[in-house]
Amino acid sequence: MTPRQKRIWMVVGIVGGVGLAATLALQAFQDNLMYFQSPTQVLEQPIAGERSFRLGGLVEPGSVTREPGNLEVRFRITDNVEAIEVSYAGLLPDLFREGQGVIVRGKLGADGLFVAEEVLAKHDENYMPPEVAESLRMPPLIKQVEAGGA
Amino acid sequence: MMRKLLFVLPGIAFILLAAFLVQGLFLDPSRIPSPLIGAPAPQFALPDLADSSRQVSNRDWTGSPYLVNVWGTWCAGCREEHEVLLDIARDSDLPILGINWKDQRELALRWLAELGNPYSAVGADLEGRVAIDWGVYGAPETFLVGADGRVLWKHIGPLTLEAWRVDFLPRLAGQGS
Amino acid sequence: MIPELGHFALVLALLLALGQSWFGLLGAARGRVAWMRAAETSVAGQWWLLLLSFAALVWSFVRFDFSVAYVANTSNSLLPLFYRIAAAWGGHEGSLLLWALILASWSAAIVFFSRQMPLPFRSRVLGILGLVSVGFILFLLSTSNPFDRLMPAAPEGRDLNPLLQDFALAVHPPTLYLGYVGLAVPFAFACATLLEGRQEVDWARWARPWTLVAWLCLTVGITLGSWWAYYELGWGGYWFWDPVENASFMPWLMATALVHSLAVTEKRGLFRSWTLLLAVSAFSLSLLGTFLVRSGVLVSVHAFATDPSRGLFILGFLVAVIGGALTLYAWRAPALQAPGGFAPTSREAFLLFNNALLVAAAGLILVGTLYPLFMDALGLGKISVGPPYFGIAFLVPMVPLLLLMVFGMHAAWKYSRLGTAKRPLLMLLPLALLAAVGLILAGYDHFSLAAFAGFGVALWLMGSSLVAPWQRRDRWRSLPAGFWGMTLAHFGVGLFTLGVTGVESYRIERDLSLAPGESATLMGYAFRFDGTREVQGPNYAAVEGSFTVTREGQPVTVLTSQKRLYASGGNPMTEAGIHVSPRRDLFVALGEDLGAGKWSMRLQYKPLIRYVWLGALLMALGGLLATADRRYRVQLRQEEGQPA
Numbered sequence: 001m002t003p004r005q006k007r008i009w010m011v012v013g014i015v016g017g018v019g020l021a022a023t024l025a026l027q028a029f030q031d032n033l034m035y036f037q038s039p040t041q042v043l044e045q046p047i048a049g050e051r052s053f054r055l056g057g058l059v060e061p062g063s064v065t066r067e068p069g070n071l072e073v074r075f076r077i078t079d080n081v082e083a084i085e086v087s088y089a090g091l092l093p094d095l096f097r098e099g100q101g102v103i104v105r106g107k108l109g110a111d112g113l114f115v116a117e118e119v120l121a122k123h124d125e126n127y128m129p130p131e132v133a134e135s136l137r138m139p140p141l142i143k144q145v146e147a148g149g150a
Numbered sequence: 151m152m153r154k155l156l157f158v159l160p161g162i163a164f165i166l167l168a169a170f171l172v173q174g175l176f177l178d179p180s181r182i183p184s185p186l187i188g189a190p191a192p193q194f195a196l197p198d199l200a201d202s203s204r205q206v207s208n209r210d211w212t213g214s215p216y217l218v219n220v221w222g223t224w225c226a227g228c229r230e231e232h233e234v235l236l237d238i239a240r241d242s243d244l245p246i247l248g249i250n251w252k253d254q255r256e257l258a259l260r261w262l263a264e265l266g267n268p269y270s271a272v273g274a275d276l277e278g279r280v281a282i283d284w285g286v287y288g289a290p291e292t293f294l295v296g297a298d299g300r301v302l303w304k305h306i307g308p309l310t311l312e313a314w315r316v317d318f319l320p321r322l323a324g325q326g327s
Numbered sequence: 328m329i330p331e332l333g334h335f336a337l338v339l340a341l342l343l344a345l346g347q348s349w350f351g352l353l354g355a356a357r358g359r360v361a362w363m364r365a366a367e368t369s370v371a372g373q374w375w376l377l378l379l380s381f382a383a384l385v386w387s388f389v390r391f392d393f394s395v396a397y398v399a400n401t402s403n404s405l406l407p408l409f410y411r412i413a414a415a416w417g418g419h420e421g422s423l424l425l426w427a428l429i430l431a432s433w434s435a436a437i438v439f440f441s442r443q444m445p446l447p448f449r450s451r452v453l454g455i456l457g458l459v460s461v462g463f464i465l466f467l468l469s470t471s472n473p474f475d476r477l478m479p480a481a482p483e484g485r486d487l488n489p490l491l492q493d494f495a496l497a498v499h500p501p502t503l504y505l506g507y508v509g510l511a512v513p514f515a516f517a518c519a520t521l522l523e524g525r526q527e528v529d530w531a532r533w534a535r536p537w538t539l540v541a542w543l544c545l546t547v548g549i550t551l552g553s554w555w556a557y558y559e560l561g562w563g564g565y566w567f568w569d570p571v572e573n574a575s576f577m578p579w580l581m582a583t584a585l586v587h588s589l590a591v592t593e594k595r596g597l598f599r600s601w602t603l604l605l606a607v608s609a610f611s612l613s614l615l616g617t618f619l620v621r622s623g624v625l626v627s628v629h630a631f632a633t634d635p636s637r638g639l640f641i642l643g644f645l646v647a648v649i650g651g652a653l654t655l656y657a658w659r660a661p662a663l664q665a666p667g668g669f670a671p672t673s674r675e676a677f678l679l680f681n682n683a684l685l686v687a688a689a690g691l692i693l694v695g696t697l698y699p700l701f702m703d704a705l706g707l708g709k710i711s712v713g714p715p716y717f718g719i720a721f722l723v724p725m726v727p728l729l730l731l732m733v734f735g736m737h738a739a740w741k742y743s744r745l746g747t748a749k750r751p752l753l754m755l756l757p758l759a760l761l762a763a764v765g766l767i768l769a770g771y772d773h774f775s776l777a778a779f780a781g782f783g784v785a786l787w788l789m790g791s792s793l794v795a796p797w798q799r800r801d802r803w804r805s806l807p808a809g810f811w812g813m814t815l816a817h818f819g820v821g822l823f824t825l826g827v828t829g830v831e832s833y834r835i836e837r838d839l840s841l842a843p844g845e846s847a848t849l850m851g852y853a854f855r856f857d858g859t860r861e862v863q864g865p866n867y868a869a870v871e872g873s874f875t876v877t878r879e880g881q882p883v884t885v886l887t888s889q890k891r892l893y894a895s896g897g898n899p900m901t902e903a904g905i906h907v908s909p910r911r912d913l914f915v916a917l918g919e920d921l922g923a924g925k926w927s928m929r930l931q932y933k934p935l936i937r938y939v940w941l942g943a944l945l946m947a948l949g950g951l952l953a954t955a956d957r958r959y960r961v962q963l964r965q966e967e968g969q970p971a
Contacts, residue, residue: 006671010676014683018687021691022687025723029695032712035710058230061229069842070840070925094900153661157660160604161656164611170697170701171700
């Protein structure tokens, strides 16, 4: 082979290799894209049960319950319009509190219960995940007021 | 020629990236400008939450700057910002007018009794008529009204000390009072 | 008064930075020696002024001056002295001031240590660095002034975020910034080369030690951050592919590529325009990282103060600096000619592959980091890219990179020749695979193909890096420091791979609910929960859970984990209990009182995790050794001998 041919082969090798790497990575990319939904969006257009997604909102005050001694905790995540019941068996982050913004990652069951694999709370006192801040701008509905009075 | 083009490519890629970043910068939802900013604040007269025989109106407060805070006990974001409002009420002499939006009287009163009352006066807006005048589309929202009765700023979502420091205080300083 | 002094010094520093760029660039262009000297004087003055400014800020912290808004926001009267000083860079404004100071320090170091460079070239380098400095100081003064006063003064500060009250995190940002900002130096060298249209490649030799130092600081900074996250966040993870972590990792990958490509440019005069582009990109990515972190365009758990006006400023700065450099590149780089070629398995070829793979990894991570932003900008919904993507995107280019490294270390320049290293390398492969099997059988309960491959490659690489020193064992003393640096760094890569493989393949994490007296068993270790007690710290109160760990009835250790509440208020914090040994870490984190006498807790078994950080530190140490190479020092001495 002449040096020129060798160079051409090398370039082909590099482009091919990088292309293969990119293809593999993009494949992984497709599988790992995770959508973010607010409780209202979940009820309007639920994401199929086998796919994980992220649900964000505020932990509804007074909704955190657990059986004494049991690791599993239940709470509702709300965007002030709708609320989704969430179950999580594991350690809650230090910054998890009622009335605070959180994002949970997991799957929605057929019974409407969201089973979380991970709970993320904000790191900083003054910080609210932007997605959550945005989902909170939903106008309140009358039934919400009624629920508040019940 | 082709070779030269190759060297321009990084620059082009960067321009594309920068364009996206500019757009990304302005996505922050709480920065949607309100048409109300700079306009005269809408007048309201609402029954006093504590004593519905009396009226709360922002007309009584014109002449000096004041805050209008829209809240409800059903709103978790309001709970989150409540301590900030208490701090503001304690540390400054700026009056805070509350608009209790689509709420129930007893619940609202109990909320104030339990958590503390940062408001100089609270009007009960049960039907949400006033909130429509003010262009409110979610609680909490907080308006800063200047001494001349014009809206200086509108904050969407829970108020934070950071927002108070960055968005409100400088505008208030321009009021000279 | 002191804060105003700091503010004033900052304004003067801005003027001197302007002088530095003006005299540096124009002096070189017009060949005026006096101007070029003036640029150097400006550097020195700017450094002293920034040091004064920073000292004024630290002073305000030490003296509890809560009339300074930044001090009131990031410290309080209960904060111990060490953390009060560290709090000076614990927030946005102060850390930016530190940036500016570090940048000025790099400029000053160039004035002192790079006397062998021709004056006009050095002047241009300083001029470019001056421009960057102007941008940073303007940013400080216009949007992020750390000396802003609070009227009236706050009676008490808000406290430094408790997460940041930690030794590693106090040291982590300055180290990281040293690396981030250090990348401005090769950037300035590249710009100066392009400005001069320099055909010689001597700039690569001058830039190498600087790049190495910046790279090793970045390495140490990232490692400290990872170590901190591991024990302080209470989750026991060492890397989260968080946007902020990615923002530091992408420049690292580019800088690693640059360190290697500079070698080719210096020794063989090849890859010239490519090396220049890498130098520009590495610093660009470090600026981009700053933008992403400080502007709040990306969701991240590391929320720094976020503010669109700041974002806009950095973006403008980004466009000016990177756009300017890339325009210069498009204009001047095509004229650079590469002499001669090289054979397909020569050292050049291996380093070319190294560069391609590292850049590909950085690119894939960039795509994953920015993709949510693109989707959002196009109105296609809120999306996040899960960590598994980054895992794969990183692994795919890394596996071939590791395999190529085994041979690349021994390849000769220009020709396809592995020489005497070929046989030992091939003999090492079965040995490494055998050792990998042994490691798995001896240490773990199941066989995993991924672990086998990972251990095998890691051990092969470690062995391979020792082949060259072994073959030259009779003349160790005469081997250059650069050679030892390379050996150590590549051995570190192997050790790092070993650690990552171990943790990723065999880690065990369990969230449990236990009552005092109950135990749980992980990998043969029995953890008995002994209950909780109240503990009082200097500025916090805590509940402490203690755990007795035994293995086959033999006591191993007693671990304690605390749930702390800081006096300044805010949220609780978890302090994990960790037991370290060469084989594994045991990790316990106390959760919360679940009622009925039970507590939630997380128990973890982390095999070989220490080697992740140890490997990274060896890489940095290798970089340090290479910087000490005689070739760079001799030049300095020669220059000292000459009349100035």
